[in-house]
Amino acid sequence: MSSDLPETPDVPAEKVEPVRIEDEMEQSYIDYAMSVIVGRALPDARDGLKPVQRRILYAMNEMGVSSRSGHRKSSSIVGETMGNYHPHGDSAIYDALARMAQDFSLRYPLVDGQGNFGSVDGDPPAAMRYTETRMAPIAEELLADIEKDTVDFGSNYDDRLTEPEVLPSRIPNLLVNGASGIAVGMSTNIPPHNLGETVDAAIHLVDNPDCSVADLIDTPDSKGYIKGPDFPTGANIVNREGIWDAYTGGRGRLRVRAEIETEYTDRGGDRLLITELPYQENKARRIERIAEDVNEGKIEGISDIRDESDRSGIRVVIECKRGANVDVVKNQLLEHHLENTFSVISLALVDDQPRVLNLKELLEQFVAHRRTVVRRRSQFELDEAKDRAHILEGRLVALDNVDDVVEIVQNSEDRDGAMAGLREAYDLTAEQAEHIVRMQLGSLTSMEAGEIEAEYGDVQAEIDRLETILGDESELSEVVKTELREIKGEYDDDRRTEVIQDAGSVTREDLIAEEDVVVAVSESDYVKRMPLSEFDPQHRGGKGIIGARPKEGDRISTVFTASTHDYLLCFTNRGQVYRLKVFELPEMGRTARGTSAINIIDLDDGEEITAVVNTDDIDSGHLAMATRRGYVKRTAVSAFENVHSGGIRAISLEDDDSLVDVEVTSGEGDLLLGTRNGMTIRFAESDARPMGRSARGVNGIDLEGDDRVAGLVAAGSDDDRRDLLTVTKNGYGKRTPLSEYRRQSRYGKGLIDIKTDDRNGPVCSINAVSGDDGLVIMTESGQIMRTQVEEVSTVGRNTKGVVVMRLDETDRVAGVDVVDNTDSEGDVDAAADTDDDNDNDDDGQ
Known part of the structure; x- marks a missing residue:
């Protein structure tokens, strides 16, 4: 390939240094990083x-x-x-x-x-x-x-x-206006502050250089100066701990919450007004995301959102639906959209080096800078004042010897001669002589002379003042403080961001009245809750009232009572345990089917809740579990402290076994197992040693034929004054004193508790009760009856019992739950106690 360009001869380099490429890359990167840090990204600690x-x-x-x-x-x-x-x-x-x-x-x-x-x-x-x-x-x-x-x-x-x-910089700008920047490998994020508070803190530091950081912070416990950041957009800081961390260590996380006002209307449909947003929040994007969550059903109770903001300030109107709880809506907005975190990193350049500074160090850098500025300014002004005083001294000499000065000037050949004559005659400097020569005749009048003398006096006073400042640190400090007070007087304004005490989120639980409820669960895992007050107490033998309408082919499997604020451990037939908040269950009418439990508890197909334990009852001790095949196991309560949403294993089961019942025990009482065929065994709780969650347990009762365990009761050392309530599938039941069930060895056949003939049917449940307890009984078809324990007769073992709840021919009892201290206020239904159907038969043992 030909070219018209002349060939360039190779010229050897004058100096070649071999360098390791990793060393060169490292040094080049450091140079680049420092260039960004010092030259672009980070503020200087002095002027901010x-x-x-x-x-x-x-x-x-x-x-x-x-x-x-x-x-x-x-x-x-x-x-x-x-x-x-x-x-x-x-x-x-x-x-x-x-x-x-x-x-x-x-x-x-x-x-x-x-x-x-x-x-x-x-x-x-x-x-x-x-x-x-x-x-x-x-x-x-x-x-x-x-x-x-x-x-x-x-x-x-x-x-x-x-x-x-x-x-x-006469103002502490780094704190007053804050700073943000991203450098290489580091970043800064300093929030803005109120000028008046910051100036007061700086003045305090000038007077008390040995003060602590705590002395500068204004808290409810100590009267300081700076309450916290003061954002231009207002809003509220809700955690003082974050402020303390930021000021004492240079790093902290602040929770900044929007300012929301509530407007209540007489016609319902209350509204929320957002008047202040967290710092650096994009208002339009935030409103858009709120609207998206409303449309997707993540936030309930909002009917409309309008942005009515103008030049006067922010005003976002959120209209609530009729009947919606405005406090719940407000809390949802705060939790998901109107509260963010401001991460404080007080990183700034000190002598061209990045440093994380606490509050005192930030103010020290500014105060030290102001001292330097005042000192250098005073020196500059002193030099100028001395120069002026020097000139004025020469003029005063000329005024004192005006005739001789004029004669010397007149007799001189030129300006230089006149200057030389004056310097020789009066020992003047060149500057003084030159100035005298340039004086106009008008300045020799007596009035001008007086002005010069007055000016000279003022200049001397200024020199004395400046020399005092430069020679006395306390005077220099007074100048710094005086100028800071002037800045505060000129630019101070009211605080915009309030530091408030976080009272905690207003949760849905807080806004739900605490009341006793009945919870019903069907075999198809439909669940709902109903106020217990909807079911008036009846005499035993009543039919109750409708409590649920299961779909065709479904039937009620579990019923229990609880408070809306209770946290429950729900045990399933497959040995899993789940944590449940009662208020999260849907409240529905008596005729409603309920909601699929899969929306609340992650149950598998065929998995049913068979036992419920209130967490308020399990601060210590053990949980005793009984299986249908007669196994019993005790596990420490501490093993169930962390039950996650997907549930955890409570007991290991054989393929043909299932968990029947769970009771809280003290470790010193007895356990009673009741079977479907009416047998009951009582043995010492200590006979079943504590085991881990993955254990199967030990044999509790020796079952005959196709008999299976129906329930478990934990009896304390003083529970012999209580009764064992047994209820059968056909609605019959009886009370028998616990003292009639003697303690036996574990894994025996037990004693006859109740006759389970065709009239009674198999045993449905056993419970330890007192005379003033209440009962809630629910049938498989959804009928619920509420009565008092005292309505059920107390008889001996091996008896048939009495009618507790009168059932339709095809209906059966699904579950029984005991309500402590339930009184029988209100009207009692006409269903009365009857003596027919051999209610009081007692065949003996």
């Missing part, structure tokens, strides 16, 4: 500004775009900043300029803007050619005295100009 912000304000100052001038096109300011100080692109500069003008981003905006600079809805600012800006008055406090050698200057990026390395 990142380089781009500092350069924008300095460029505006150099352009004369002050708070008293007219607004200038943002594009001109961006161009000036980029051309002279910040060579990183106009978009980065304009983004920083626009943010300094946003009253929802900065607590005290540093730029006064005209035009569209974005919104809390996430709208971007208009193009820089459309917007105009100038410095806000408070921004001039950052640049005050910059011309008095108060800060160091360095070369700009092309060495044409110089720029300040830091601004003098």
Whole structure:
């Protein structure tokens, strides 16, 4: 291939150094990281500004775009900043300029803007050619005295100009306006604060340099100065612990909650008004997500959402449906949408090194900077005052010797001669002599002389003041404090963000009245709850009233009573245990079928709830379990402390066995097992040693033929004063004192408890009862009867018992539950005690 270009001869390099590539990559990455950290991403701890912000304000100052001038096109300011100080692109500069003008981003905006600079809805600012800006008055406090050698200057990026390395900053801007930035391997996120509180804390630190961080924090227990961050968008901080962590360790997590007001209406359909949002929250996106959750059914009770916000502030109206509990709706919104976390990382540059600082250290950096600025300013002003005093001293000499001075000047050939004559005659310096020669004759009048003498006195007083400041640290501190008080008097305002005590979420449970309920579960796993008060007590032998209408082919399998605020352990026939909150069960009418339990408890096909234990009853001790095949097992309560939503194994079962009943035991009483054929065995609880959840257990009773266990009772040491209530499938039952059931060895055949002939049918349940207990009995078809234990006769063992509940021919008792201390208030149904059907037959043993 031919080419017209001349060949370039190979020239050997003057110096070649072999370098390991990993070392070169490491060093290059470190250089890049430090460039980003120092040159772009992190604020200086002294003025609280990142380089781009500092350069924008300095460029505006150099352009004369002050708070008293007219607004200038943002594009001109961006161009000036980029051309002279910040060579990183106009978009980065304009983004920083626009943010300094946003009253929802900065607590005290540093730029006064005209035009569209974005919104809390996430709208971007208009193009820089459309917007105009100038410095806000408070921004001039950052640049005050910059011309008095108060800060160091360095070369700009092309060495044409110089720029300040830091601004003098009369305000503690890092805390007042906060900062956020992402560097390489680190980030900063400092929240804004109230100026008045921050200034007061800084003054306290000047007076008490050895104070602790706690002395600066205003808490209910100690009167400090800074209550917490003060966001420009208001809202509420609900955890003081996060504030304490952020201020003492430099890192913390704040929970920020929207401000919501409730409006109650007489016609129902209350409304919620959102008037303040958490800091840096996108209002439009948040409203959209709330609407999505409402449409998907994740949030219930909302009929409409309207955004009525305007320039005066945020106003989002949420209309609640008629009958909806407005407090529950409010809590759902707070839990999922209107509360977020602000992670505080107080990282800033100290001597060009990134450091995480606590509250005191942040204020110390500002106070130390102000001391340096005041000292350098005072030295600058002292030098100027001394120069002026030096000139005035020469003028005073001229005034004291006016005739001789005029004669010397007149007799001199030229200006230099006159100056030399004056210096020789009165021992003046060159500057003094030059100034005298340049004096006008009008300044020799007596009035001008008086003014010069007065000025000289003022300058001397200023010199004395400045020398005192420079020579006495306490005087310098007073200057710092005085200027801080002036800043507070000029810019202080009311706090916007309140720090509130978190009273906890208002849960659905909190808003549901605590009442006793009846819970019914069918074989097809339909479940519901009904107020116990809907079932008036009846005499025994009544038919009850409808409590459920199972679908065709289904029947009630379990019934129990509980409080709506109870937490229950539900044991299934397959040996699993689930945790259930009663208030989560659907409340339905007496004729309703219920809701599929799969929506509440993750039951498998064919799995049924066979026993329920209230967690309030199991602080200690054991849970005793009985299986249909006669096994019994005790397991420590501690094994059931963490029952997750998918359930856990409670007992291991053989293929043809199932869990029948569970009781809470103390470890010192007895256990009674009752069978379907009417046998009962009583043995010491200690005969069944404690086992783990995965164990099968030990033999409890020796069953004959096809007999199976029907229930389990735990009897304490003093329970012989109670009775054993036995109820059969056909609605018959009896009470027998527990003392009639003597203790035997485990795995015996037991004693006859009740006759299970064709009239009675097999045993359905056994329970230990007292005379003042109440009973709730439910049949497989859904009939419920509520009665008192005292309605059931007390008879001996091996008897038939009496009619407890009168059933239809094809119906059977599904379950019996005991209600403690249930009185029999109200009318009693006409179904009365009868003596027919051999109710009181007692065949003996």
